[in-house]
Every structure is written in C-alpha cells, then in structure tokens.
Amino acid sequence: MNPYWEYVRAGYILVWVVLGAYSVSLTARRREASRGSGGPVPRGGAGG
Amino acid sequence: MRHAVMVGTGVVGLVLLALGHGLGLFWAPTDKMMGDVQRMMYAHVPTAWTALVAYLISFVACVGYLFFGDWTWDLVAEAAAEVGLVFNGLLLATGMIWGRPTWGVYWTWDPRLTTAGVLFLLYGGYLALRRFVDDPERRASLAAVVGILAFADAPIVYFSVRWWRGLHQIQSTPKTVDPEMVLCLRLSAFAMLFLMVHFVLRRVQIGRARLDRELAPPPAAAAGWGGPR
Numbered sequence: 001m002n003p004y005w006e007y008v009r010a011g012y013i014l015v016w017v018v019l020g021a022y023s024v025s026l027t028a029r030r031r032e033a034s035r036g037s038g039g040p041v042p043r044g045g046a047g048g
Numbered sequence: 049m050r051h052a053v054m055v056g057t058g059v060v061g062l063v064l065l066a067l068g069h070g071l072g073l074f075w076a077p078t079d080k081m082m083g084d085v086q087r088m089m090y091a092h093v094p095t096a097w098t099a100l101v102a103y104l105i106s107f108v109a110c111v112g113y114l115f116f117g118d119w120t121w122d123l124v125a126e127a128a129a130e131v132g133l134v135f136n137g138l139l140l141a142t143g144m145i146w147g148r149p150t151w152g153v154y155w156t157w158d159p160r161l162t163t164a165g166v167l168f169l170l171y172g173g174y175l176a177l178r179r180f181v182d183d184p185e186r187r188a189s190l191a192a193v194v195g196i197l198a199f200a201d202a203p204i205v206y207f208s209v210r211w212w213r214g215l216h217q218i219q220s221t222p223k224t225v226d227p228e229m230v231l232c233l234r235l236s237a238f239a240m241l242f243l244m245v246h247f248v249l250r251r252v253q254i255g256r257a258r259l260d261r262e263l264a265p266p267p268a269a270a271a272g273w274g275g276p277r
Contacts, residue, residue: 004083004084004085004149005084007085007088007145007146007148007149008073008084008085008087008088010145011088011091011092011141011142011145011146012069012073012091014138014141014142014145015069015091015095015138015142018134018137018138018141019134019138019243022134022247023058023247026247026250026251026254029254030250030253030254030257033254033257033258033261034257
C-alpha cells in the first residue's frame, strides 16, 4: 500500500471529526442558550 | 421556513461531502507528479474557499452593523467569523498534513501559510474580544471595527501565491486539471459551502438566544419593583 495513503486518510478523518464535533457543540450550546430564561446573565455564565 | 433551510443545507452538505470525498478518494485519477497524496486536495482546497467566503460574510455583516445598527448584522458577523475559524483551522491542519509528505515539513514560513495563519489568529482575536466586553452595544461596535480590519488579510492570503515566491503552488484552473478531479473538487466545495451556511444559521440562533437574555430587563424591573429608595 502506498505509504502516502496514511496522510490522506488522516486528513479526511480530521475533516469529518472536526465538522462532526462542531455540529455536536452547536447542539449543546443551543440547548444551554435556550435553557433557563430567568433574566439577564453575565456573558460566559452565571459564575463570578 | 428557516428551520427547513437549516435542515436542508445540512443534509445536502453531508450528502455532497460524502460524494465528493468518496469520489476523490476512490474514483478520481491519481496525480502523475504527486501520486495519491494529491487526493488531499479534495479535503484541503474547499476548506480554504469556505473559510474565505465565511469571513467575507462576516465582513459584510460588520459593515452592515455599523451602517444600520441592527442586531441581526452583529449576530451574523459573529456566527460567520466563528464558522470561518473552524474551516480556517481545518485549512491549516490539512495543509500541514499535505505538506509533510510533499515538502518534508509540516510547517514552513511560506507567505501563503503565514498569511493564512495570521488570518486564523486575527479571527481568534475577534472572537476573544467579543467575550471580554459585557455591554452588548459596545461589544457589537468594537467587534464590527475589528472584523473589518481583520478581513484585510483575506485578499492577501488569496493573492500571496501570486505576489511572492514560495513553496505553495499558485491556484489551479479547470483548464489545467483533469475534468474528473474538477468534478470531485466542485462537489466537495459545494458540500462545504452548504455546511458553512448550515452552521452559520445554527450559530445565529444561539447568538440570538443569548442576546435576548442579555437585553431582557432584570427580574425586579420586569416584576414592576422599582428597587430600593
């Protein structure tokens, strides 16, 4: 097998994993943003 | 309607990406000079185009916010910058993976690589700035100015391969590339374009929900209590 295929495979896997992970993070952030509408909160969370 | 567009762009993007990548990996002809490693092109080049288009959208939205002052422009600017940063990161990472077997190094201070790296840092700074400013109006105005300045690097990235001699090759045209390669490249490029729009729409939703909470009156004011006298 052509040794360069390892690089090609790594590149394609990276693209799919990163785009998939970003999609999952958007779903989680959407849920978090729409949860609890108890008035204004400081940016970056309610801690501080 | 908006939900249908969001779902539609995601589904079409995924199908086209699977098709473009699948054909690029197993159907497109092998490059005579670079061999199979050239197949990185179908993953690498579309990330560059998509990142630049996302940054262009962010730039237009920044100008739009300064002119019209509508929150939607600010939300779109933020969303497109973040999505552009994701594709910019993929551009750098896939470029490094392609560079190692081709040039012998993962990274070199070639003008194209350097300017693309600077673009990544500029938009990383733009998003960091947004997290440091609490007042929504001040944040939107400052971010719009920084977003416009950051975009100045985008055309430099594009033309860097023509303006300066470096390791990175200049842009190919369909006339110099095998038609089967062009097909795979276009499929992957449209796939990422659809996915970019899909992600921007979803990110705008998140920004709007956060902004609504920030702009909402405090609970005491909302309940009609005027506070201590």
